[in-house]
Amino acid sequence: MDTRIKLEARRRARGAVRPVTLAALAIIVVLAVASWFLVIQPHEEMVLSDAGGHPSSPVTTNTVQAPPPANVEAMGTDQLLAEARKAMNDQRYLAPAGNNAFEFYLKALEREPGNPVATDALRETFPFAASAAEQQINAGNFNEAQREIDLLAKADPANYTLTILRSKLDAQRKVADKAQQDAADQARQQQLAAQKAAEEKAAADKAAQEQATQVAATTTRPAGPATTQKPASTPNQTAQVAPVQSSSTPAVLIRSVQPRYPTQAQRARTEGFVVLSFTVKPDGHTADIKVVEAQPRHVFERAAIDAVDRWEFKPATRNGEPVDSTVTNRINFKL
Known part of the structure; x- marks a missing residue:
């Protein structure tokens, strides 16, 4: 009898535990939802508000004239962080060069490795900065986009977004090169048509001149019987044939490639030019590229040589045969 009573009491106790467990689980769920709406979500909104918006929101372009480059070398860590926050408020994430949030934060980390403020800010701001770099690609500002991607890589070199941006930049550059090549081909076709x-x-004019000469010779010939008198002549009189002059045409550029602006020169806002001398081979390609003059030196030479090495020409001709020719060209680098 006692055993049955104990078993019945245990069954009742287990039945009472189940509602208590369900009630506890419901309370936990309610607390989790409340913490999301009351703590986590407001914190995320505050972070996004400080950063300037949501990563999916387009970065607006500041119409105010960009500030000049700052002297970051003379700033301390606190001043760098203050300037970085100011740049963030102005949405100057990556531009202009020398006065943007990323460069300030990176310099602060260089001065104080592991600085938590700079580290967290770079991580939270990366999506907005990547969006700004993508807008530069879409606008066709390839040199500026390359500079901004390089700056992003300093902050987070392993971020997969960099792979996407680089692929898009390369694709847009190829599209631009294709459009430029099509324009050059069209200009070449027009030039060939004009030359033809x-x-x-010229051939028609020459034929007309020869025909006029023949008609003039026929009309001036005297009529009637020929006389035995011979015209006076000078000794050793022979027929003179005008020497045939060889015809030649110069080399004509049919495909040009714009040189890439060196990143360091663009950051320093440096401009200049390079004068190159090179040989156009009979197959239309360039060779023996030499620097004649450069200003400033050792800045733009490599970019200019790489571009000219990819140029293509209609080769110079002599008597209808393609020959080597020397060409001198000046390439300007302006921002």
Whole structure:
């Protein structure tokens, strides 16, 4: 009898535990939801508000004139962080060069490795800065986009977003090169058509002149019987044939490639030029590229040589045969 009573009491106790467990679980769920709405979500909104918006929101372009580059070398860590916050408020994440949030934060980390403020800010701001770099790609500002991608890589070199941005930049550059090549091909076709028309006109003029000469010779010939008197002549009189002059045409550029602006020069806002001398081979490619003059020196030479090495020409001709020719060209680098 006692055993049955104990078993019945245990069954009742287990039945009472189940509602208590469900009630405890419900309380935990309610507390989790409340903590999300009351703590986590307001904190995220505050972080996004400080950063300037949501990563999916387009970065607005500041119409105010960009400030000049700052002298970061003369700033301390606190001043760098203050300037970085100011740049964040102005949405100057990556631009202009020398006066943007990323460069200030990176310099602060250089001065004080592991600085938590700079580290957290770079991590939270990375999506907005990547969006700004993507807008530069879409606008066709390839040199500026490359500079901003390089700056992002200093902050987080392993971020997969960099792979996407670099792929998009490369694709847009290829599209631009293709458009430029198509324009050069069209200009070449127009030039060849004009050259052909000029040659046909010259041939027609020559034929008309020869025909006029023949008609003039026929009309001046005297009529009637020929006399035995011979015209006076000078000794050793022979027919003179005008020497045939060899015809030649210069080399004509049919495909050019714009040089890439060196990143360091663009950061320093440096401009200049390079004068190159090179040989155009009979196959239309360039060779023996040499620097004749450069200002400033050792800044733009490599970019200019790389560009000219990819140029293509219609080679110079002599008597209709393609020959080597020397060309001198000046390439300007301006921002």
